[in-house]
Amino acid sequence: MANNITLTIDGHQVTVDHGTSILDAAKKINIKIPTLCHHEDLCVAGNCRICVVEQVGKQTLTASCATPADNGMIILTSSPKIRRARKDIMALLVSEHNTQCTTCYRSTNCELQILSAEYNVDNSIYMSVLKDGDCKIDKASWSVEKDNSKCIRCQRCVRTCAEIQHVNALAVTERGKDMKISTFMHLPMNEIVCTNCGQCITHCPTGALTERRYYDEIWAAIDDPKKHVIINTAPAVRVALGEMLGYPVGTRVTGKMVTALKQMGFNSVLDTDFTADLTIIEEGTELLGRLKDALVHKKQVSLPMITSCSPGWIKFIEHMYPEHLGHLSSCKSPQQMFGALAKTYYAEKMGIDPASIVSVAAMPCAAKKFEANRPEMRDSGFQDIDAGLTTRELGYMIKQSGLNFQDLENNSFDTIMGESTGAAVIFGATGGVMEAALRTAYFLITGRNVPFENLNIMPVRGLEGIKAASIKFEKCLPEYSFLEGVEAKVAIAHGLKNARVIMDQIVAGTSPYHFVEVMACPGGCIGGGGQPIPTTNEIRQKRIDATYAEDMGKPIRMSHENPEVAQIYAEYLKVPLGEKSHHLLHTKYRKRNRY
Amino acid sequence: MTQKPKKVDIIFSPYSVAPYQILKDTMKRSKEEVIAELVSSGLRGRGGAGFPTGMKWKFATEQKGSVKYVICNADEGEPGTFKDRKLLMSVPRKVISGMAICAWVTGSTEGFIYLRREYKYLVNDLQKEIDIFKQHSKEVGLNFNLQIFLGAGAYVCGEETALIESMEGKRGEPRNKPPYPIQDGFLGKPTVVNNVETFASASMVCRIGATEYKKFGTADQRGSKLFSISGDSPKEGVFELELGMSVEAFANEFGDGDTKAVQVGGVAGFCVPRKDFAKAIIGDGNTTGGSTMIFNSSRSMYRVLHNYLDFYAEESCGQCTPCRIGCQQLLKGIEAVKKGEKPAEYLDQLLKLSESMRLTSKCGLGQSVTNSFSSIVTNFREEMIF
Amino acid sequence: MADTKELINALSKKHGIERKSLLPILQGIVEKENYLSKDSMLEVAKVLDISAAEVYGTASFFSFLDTKERGQYVVRVCKSMTCDMKGKEEILSTIESVLKIKIGETSQDKKFSLLETNCLGLCEEGPAMIINDDYFVKLTPEKIREIFGRYLRNEI
Known part of the structure; x- marks a missing residue:
């Protein structure tokens, strides 16, 4: 319906599309109307x-x-x-609210607080x-805290x-x-x-829903000289942390973040990107294995294979599609791979008692906190990841340290397990895991780079809810001759609503795909439940743009070229999906109740 | 000497005709003619909002699409109202005839009587009548599948969009309007929702004709209206009266001689104090469901208001801020003033609040709290304080 | 639980498994089991394939869809204005002493639950109450003792 509507708002005529709300019509002429439930x-x-x-x-307001705006309406927005x-x-x-703002985690970032001041309440x-x-605050979840005394019943979380x-x-x-x-x-x-995805948190206008916070425990570990405290930071953190520290949306702060973390006293500042690259090798090998089983050995295998990096998605499928867990890659998420290797490979290489290591993960995510506490995530013999922090918590810790963040110099991640590629960086954006996987898989299969300019596989990028693409393998290397002429069909879903569409196709037996990337949060990790608030599509896009810019700036942009990855296979893991990998980097899933 | 309230005998009239004769006769006419008759009769909705019934049906006929619904709102929850119960008990045939005529005119094939849970004891007899109707509708070739939908106990479901939400298996929370049910109602289809009395009246308009019907009432409020009368009255019950009488006439007829105030239109309506009896006209936009509660001088108006506010605080659906919190504040506020915890001037703050609730609440429930609140607090201020 | 499952199965056959079937199904359970237990709500969620939170959220909106355990006979005494004027308080206290339970409570033998309710639409004959689906009007303390006497002697 393209017919236009003309109305008058505060004396100004404005023409909008049919169906536009008065609120949006006012926004169009720069009149801001306060909102809370919107x-x-x-x-x-x-x-x-x-x-x-x-x-x-x-008669009434x-x-x-x-x-919806209607023709001839005369609207006043201030009287x-x-x-x-x-x-x-x-x-x-306010009369229904626990107004102890001084002890509220959302203080100064609370929509109620701002309006309360504006209206002098x-x-x-x-x-x-x-x-x-x-x-009584519900702190029972590892990920999400719920405080009804701060709730304004706007139902945004619902x-x-x-x-x-x-x-x-x-x-x-x-x-x-x-x-x-x-x-x-x-x-x-x-x-x-x-699912612990934390989207309710990022959509909450107040402090009613927050992540469960762990930074006091982390300070305690840093302050303990007997502890060796390491931190791995996820790719989506570096493109959003700046928002917590006074930078405009979409600013990359990787180098300053590393410096800050070192100055705060982390013994080693490492990169989740390293295990993201490792994930590509392990997951890619797993996928090629499944394809070979299907095409060569004519075995019944679960295809499409679906990524397993997003712990919100994992818990979703465990609850909602417990009969279809076989489609998941057995790979742990990069965070948990990192954790398992930190207390084994890293400890060995650095000569540190793994019992003294406190392994922290800085994540854009609320579900990672739950994931770290899964009982199966103890393959190093210890809890692999001791604590997960959100981007928000990290921002507060940096502020708390009194660092003048904007004046910090740039630094590089420590080694080992600090080296990364552009392929790992883009894990943070929807479609990124798929693009990274395709870059490597295509190279491994054909010996050539993916046939896209600058390795940028545009069809898998963007904010569309479900993206589908295909890539044909031709002139394959002898080892992969079984893929000659095969057109690999892939799909990317972000937001669990879209994941459900993919899963329902699988259940119905109509899924055309070989490989699917699913991220629980809209936009992927850059829109995660642990990211700075607010998050809107405009903000998601800016974080995505920053992510791809970071990729373009990397000297190495394919996971299999990460030298530290080569090193760990040579020195420790031996082969992808080998015995050590199997033990440390792969996991099993469990059926959970659906209702 | 004030005129006595005029009793009318339309809705409960015996009008001895064969079962569903009204429906059969009406179906011999053209649909346009029937709608014109209803429009001309001036009949307005008897549930509360008072929307012209003929116009509503006309809009429904203009809606495109093969699926339309007719719903009879029998979720009579307004305190002091019980006329729909009486109607369904004594003249269900007139109600069903009205629904069937509406279905025929608007091209609806599905209908529901949304019966409040508190009236579950009516289900059996009502179902028997529906079965009789089905035989007759078959005879005239009317395809109208009528069922009873039992509510589950929520005053706000008397609001038509809340009613529809609950029928869809959801919480009975009023929707944003527009769109109105007539465009986008039950399951997204055009839906006519009318009160029990409206359907009965509509069938009687068809029976006696608009000209006859219009002879009753005032220019604004045509026809007869059922009043549920309770409280300090020797004649409690349901009465069919002509609209346009003064509260004085009403109190003289139905009061116990010591009437201090009359609550017109239920909790959602106004409390008229004795001093205003002569000038207050029943039917001047304050009838709502025809609930009239009579209070004599032994009654504490604080207790009355407290009872109302307690009702509102529980029956608000809770979704919108002014109604959910406002009702609690008004209740807590009058308690505090009464106990001396807040000064008497706090009542003025509460009056302003009730005005804000009227201006900003999402539906009629929150918007109408101020009616009884301000009329009681203003007229019986001393009783609120001491 | 097996019985509940069967009941819900039968109700879903009768009313369907769409969202609009929710209220009739919940009402059917309350009719048989007096209230909605955790298990019954979970089963309904499963049958209608909606989240348990939605089932609970909807049920808890309505006064007659109890999510707390109730007795075989749920007594609802009208507390709206005219019933209040006509002596609801005395009626309530009489019931409390006859049944030895307070408002909101259920008797130990799970036979009675006592609740207050908003207007029952029986104003002209108040004070009024309903016990399950049956209504009682013009109540007096004597009448209350007589009515509950019959219930207690299992004559109803």
């Missing part, structure tokens, strides 16, 4: 009512987010009536109606969990004064069907 990723709720405007001729009403709404929200307007029962992730772990429960955002029968977050 989020551009989500469907319209219209329940906080802070965005009310005056529609001339109407109009929720601008939930009302005594509106200001009074909005102030009352803010005062009401204090605690004395109305009496507190905060319920005692809401003041809509996120439903619309973006198709999980519906969070729901609106009860009614009236008892209405709250909760779980099935108010069970703690660790007992429900939750």
Whole structure:
């Protein structure tokens, strides 16, 4: 419907497409209307009512987010009536809120706090109606903390969990004064069907949903001279951490981040990218094995094979498709590969007692915290990763150290396990794992580079929910002659809603793909549940652009060319999927309850 | 001398005709003619919002698509209202006839009577009547599959979009409007939702004709209206009255001689104090569902208001800020003033709050809290404080 | 649990397995089992293929879809204005003393639960109450003792 609508907002005429909300029409002429329940990723709720405007001729005020613009409408976005009403709404929200902002993790990054100041709301307007029962914080999950006393019932988390992730772990429960955002029968977050993706956190306007924080424990380890504390930082952290530290969105801060971490006292600052490259070798070998089994040995194998880097996705498939776990690559995620190698290979090479190593992972992710605590992730003989930090926590730790981040010099990661390639860097963006895998696989199979300019496989990039592509193998090396003429079909899904589409095809037996990349979060890890807040599509795109820029700046851009990867196979792992790999780098999945 | 309320006998009239004769006769006319008759009758919705029924049906006929629904809103939850129960008990045939005529006119083949859970004891008799209807509808070749949908206990489901949400298996939370049910209702299809009394009245308009129907009531409010009368009255019950009488006339007829206030339109309506009896006209946009509760001088208006606010705090769906928190604040606020924990001036703050609730709430529930709140607090301020 | 499964299976056959079948199915369970247990809600989630949180979120919205354990007879006393005017308090306290339970409680033998409810639409005959689906009006303490006497003697 392309027919245009013309209306008047604060005296200015504006023409918008049919179906545009009054809120968006106002935005078009740079009039900002306050919002709380509104989020551009989500469907319209219209329940906080802070965005009310005056529609001339109407007795009541109009929720601008939930009302489509109509021809001839005359709208006022600021008037005594509106200001009074909005102030009352803010005062009401505050009266239901635990206003101890000084002890709130989201303080200074809280939409309620900002509006409360704008509308000059204090605690004395109305009496507190905060319920005692809401003041107990649910800290049962390794990943997500839920504090009902900070909840404003905007339902952004509920809509996120439903619309973006198709999980519906969070729901609106009860009614009236008892209405709250909760779980099935108010069970703690660790007992429900939750993927720990943390998207609810990044969509929460307040401190009601936050990641469980571990940085005090990490400081304690750093302060303990008997501990050797190492940190591996994920590719998506370096393109978003800057947002926590005063840089514009999309700024790469890799070198300064390394310096900061060294100055904070980490004994070694390493790169998750190293094990991302390793993942490509292991996972690529696994895929080629499956293809050979299917094509040469005519065996029944699970195809498509699906990536296993994203722990939110792993828990999702364990809950939702427990009968189809065979499609997952057995590779651990780069974080967990890193952890297993840190307390074995690294300890050996560096001559350090693995018992004294505290291995920290800085991740864009909430689910990584849960993953680190999976009982199966102890193949080194210790807990492989001791603690996972989000980008947000890392930002706060850096601030806490008193470093003037922007003035820090750039530094390189330490060795060993600090070397990476551009292929590993792009793991952070949706389609990145696929692109990295194709760069290496194509080379291994044909002895030539992928037939894309500058190795940039554009069809697998971008924010489209599901991307499909194919690549034909011709003039294969003798070892891979079974792939001669084969057109490999691949797909990339990000956001669990899209993962569900892929899985439903598999269940129905109609999936045309050989290899699929799935990331739990929209945009991939750069849009992860542990990333700076807010995250919108515009922000995702900027982080993605930064990611590919980082790739282009790398001297080596294919995983199999990473010298440290070559070294670890030569000195330690011997061969991909070998006995050591099998023990340290691969894992098994478990069936979980679906409901 | 005030005029006595005029009793009317349309909806409960015996009008001895054969079963579903109204439907059969109506179906012999053209659909356009029937709609014109309804529009001309001036019949307005009897649930609360008072939308002209003929217009609603006309819009429904104009909606494209082969699937349309007709829903009878029998989720009568307004405190002090029980006329729909009486209607369904005594003249269900008129209600069903009205629904069937609506289905025929609008081209709907599916219909539901959304019966509140509290009235489950009506299901058996109502189902028997539906079975009788089915034989007759078959006879005239009307394809209209009518079923009972039982509510599950939520006042707000009387709001039509909340009602539809609950029928779809969801929480009964009102939707954003537009779109209205007439465009995008049950399962996304055009849906006519009318109150029990509206359907009964519509069938009677078809029976007696608009000209006859229009003889009753005022220019604004045509026809008769059912009133549920309860409280301090020797004549509690359901009465069919002509609209346009003063509260004074009403109190004289139905009060116990010591009437202090009349709550017109249920909790969502206004509380009229004695001093305003002469000038307040019942039917001046304050009838809502026809609930009238009569209070005599022994009643504490603080207790009345407290009861209302307790009701609202529980029955608000909770989704929108002003209604969810506002209702709690009003309740807590009058308690605090009564106990002396807040000064009497706090009532003024609460009055402003109730006005904000009216301006900003998502649906009629939150928007109407101010009606009873401000009328009681303003007129019985001393009772709130001492 | 086997019975619950069978019941839900039968209800889903009758009402369907679409989202719009949710309320009738939940009502069918409450009719047989007096309330919605954790297991029954999980089973409904499975049958309708929706999340358990959504089942609970929907059920907990409605007053008659109890998610707390209730007795065989759920007594709901109307607390709205006219019933209040006509002596609801006395009725409630009489029931409390007859059944030896307070509002919100269920008797030890799981026979009775006592609740307050908003307007039952029986205002002209208040005070009123319903016990499961049956209604009782113009209540007096004597009438209460007589009614519950019959329930207690299993005459109803």
